[in-house]
Each structure stands twice: as structure tokens, then as C-alpha cells.
Amino acid sequence: MLRFPRMSQPQLAIPDLDALSLQLEDAPPQEILRWTVATYAPDAVLTCSFQHEGVALGHMLQAIAPRTPIVFINTGYHFPETLAYRDLLLSTYGWNLVEVGPELSQADVEARHGAELYRRDPDLCCEINKVAPLRRAIAGVRAWINGRRRDQASTRRGLPILETLPSGLVKVNPLARWSSKDTYYYLKQHGLPFHPLFERGYTSIGCAPCTRPVLAGEDERAGRWAGRDKVECGIHGALDAEPTAD
Ligand code: SF4
Numbered sequence: 001m002l003r004f005p006r007m008s009q010p011q012l013a014i015p016d017l018d019a020l021s022l023q024l025e026d027a028p029p030q031e032i033l034r035w036t037v038a039t040y041a042p043d044a045v046l047t048c049s050f051q052h053e054g055v056a057l058g059h060m061l062q063a064i065a066p067r068t069p070i071v072f073i074n075t076g077y078h079f080p081e082t083l084a085y086r087d088l089l090l091s092t093y094g095w096n097l098v099e100v101g102p103e104l105s106q107a108d109v110e111a112r113h114g115a116e117l118y119r120r121d122p123d124l125c126c127e128i129n130k131v132a133p134l135r136r137a138i139a140g141v142r143a144w145i146n147g148r149r150r151d152q153a154s155t156r157r158g159l160p161i162l163e164t165l166p167s168g169l170v171k172v173n174p175l176a177r178w179s180s181k182d183t184y185y186y187l188k189q190h191g192l193p194f195h196p197l198f199e200r201g202y203t204s205i206g207c208a209p210c211t212r213p214v215l216a217g218e219d220e221r222a223g224r225w226a227g228r229d230k231v232e233c234g235i236h237g238a239l240d241a242e243p244t245a246d
Helices: 014-026 029-040 052-064 080-093 106-113 122-137 180-189 235-240
Strands: 044-047 070-073 097-100 143-145 162-164 170-172
Touching: 014 029, 014 162, 029 044, 029 052, 029 143, 029 170, 044 052, 052 070, 052 080, 052 180, 070 122, 097 122, 106 122, 122 235
Parallel strands: 044 070, 044 143, 070 097, 143 170
Antiparallel strands: 162 170
């Protein structure tokens, strides 16, 4: 097992975290998770939208620190299959799920911004339904574990294992080095179920109005906001900036 410094201090200095991130480059995800919970628990959470990366990390955490909160942002627009998959995993593994959602109902959002906001202004729709709920959910959290991988998109190619945001929040990316095959084989090897839409060509799954199956030869995330410039929901970019009032 690798040995890394643990902290009794609230936060490592950023240069130390950068060096530690490099040290963790070759560590398996479980080792990165062990260091994270040893360092930051109980102020560490995993976010999971019930894509396979989040499911793999949830499964690893179950063996390492089962009370670690797993935050699911329920936008109200998820596929019924995603909610069924969530229910299956919860009933099987008993994760410590924390479900959060928008403050406004869909009817209130519609009254304020008009129908089908996701078509007209998906950035605002994501801000209301994803980013703002996440900001509330991770207020006071010191480490945010998430399932991004470098090979998912050009915008993720430089993803380090550890990142420090201006707010001091540390983002932990244990699967940064993994490929989609690594995730697939992890689920297979551990007998975990696959998302019901995966075999129907959905290689990246978000809200139903903004996700379609990918076509042959397309990138893994090509089915997200297809036909638009948008490639990210904003929960990562928005929170990388200085905190703002909702
Ligand atoms: S992914 Fe689409 S439906 Fe979901 S919050 Fe963003 S714009 Fe709205």
C-alpha cells in the first residue's frame, strides 16, 4: 500500500496537493479513495448520476468507507431507467445516498422562464436544476469525489488526480486515468448491473431531453446536448470559479 501524508490541518497547501496529485498518478482508485476519506471524512462526498463511473466509485467506497455520502442531483428530467437503476443499486448495496434537487418545481420554472427551458437555454436550465442544487449540497464539504475520466472529452484531457478550487474545495478524480473499458470491466468483475440504456447505445447518460444514443464512430459523449456547443452541464466549470450567491 502506498503511504501518503494525512492531515489534521483543514487543508493542504496547494503546492503540496499538486505534488501529492502527481504521486497519486499511478495509484489505483481505491488507494486514492482511502487517502481521501482518511484525510477529509466526514467532509468528503461522492457525486453520482448513476453513470457507470459513479457506480464503480460507489461500489469501491462501500468497501472502504460505507457511510460516505453519495450525492445524486435529481433534476426531475432523468430517464425512468436511470431512476430504476438507482433504486436497484440502493436496494442491493444500501448506499448512503443524499438526493438533492432544484428549489423550484418544474411548474414554477416554467412559469418564470417558459416551457422547455432545456431547449431554449440549456445553460440556465442546468444552472437551476444541477449547479445550484450541487452548490447547496456541497457547502461545507472539503473533498468532492467524482467520476470524470481524461479520455471522455478534450476538455478533460488534462484532468489531475487532485484539484484545488479557489474556494479551497478539493476535487478528487480517482478515475482520471481510466478508460471506458476499465469501467466496464470493473462492473463486470464485481457483478454490478449495467445501466439499462447502455446496451441501447447510450454511452453517456444525463437528463432525458438532452441525451441521445451515440452513433457508430461518435465520441462517448456525443449524445449529450447533441447539435449544440454545450459539452458540459456546468457543475464542474461553475464551481471552479469563486463562489457566488445562488
Ligand atoms: S441536462 Fe438538459 S434537462 Fe438536464 S438540467 Fe441540463 S439542460 Fe436541463
